[in-house]
Amino acid sequence: MSNLATLPKNGNLAKPNRVSNFPSFSTWFDDFSLNDFPALFSSNFNTGMSLPKVNIKEVADAFVVEMAVPGLKKSDFNINLENNALSISAELRENNEEKNDDYTRKEFGYSSFKRTFTLPETVNDSKINATYNEGILTVHLPKKEEAKQKPPRAIKIS
Incomplete structure (x- = not known):
């Protein structure tokens, strides 16, 4: 970051024209920290589960999506492809009840979570497959034949 100019907190280079001793609205708003409400502003409102971490890598003949989702079963996942968008979601419901002579505890x-990825045109969507092993969901997105990397070859000069 350059130290050529020092900006006031409100980001304005112009000298503030203050009529009173009250801070300007932008200065007041800058002082208001969203860190005071981390659960409110950083969580995913639609779910009780944080979004799982995802690795996406490209290899010679495919794209590979790896998602860290430990503690789930294969049957917990829904993987759908619609209009070149791959969506991966899971939903868990728990209901525990303990009955005793003196009390009942429920x-x-x-x-749940849902992640959606727009696929490149080079993916052969008819051959997409997925596996789940030791907490890692792996979705294999094979490339169309014309998009696969071809090995280098020498070209002779005539």
Whole structure:
């Protein structure tokens, strides 16, 4: 970052024209920290589960999506392809009940996530497959034949 100009907190280079001793609206708003409400502004409102981390890598003949989602079963996932968009989602519902002579205790929970990725035109969507092993969901997106990397070859000069 350059130290050529020092900006005031409101980001304005012009000298503030203050009539009173009250801070300008932009200065007041800059002082208001969203860090005071981390759960409110950084969580995913639609889910009780944080979004899983994803690695996407390109290899010679495919794209590979790896998603870290431990503790789930294969049957918990929904993987759909629609209009060149791949969506991966999961939904978990828990309902535990414990009955005793003196009390009944019920606990329930719900969590879900959904990640959507726009696929490049080079993906052969009829050959997409997925595996789930040791907490990692892997989606293999093979490339169309014309998009695959071809090995280098020498060209002779005539």
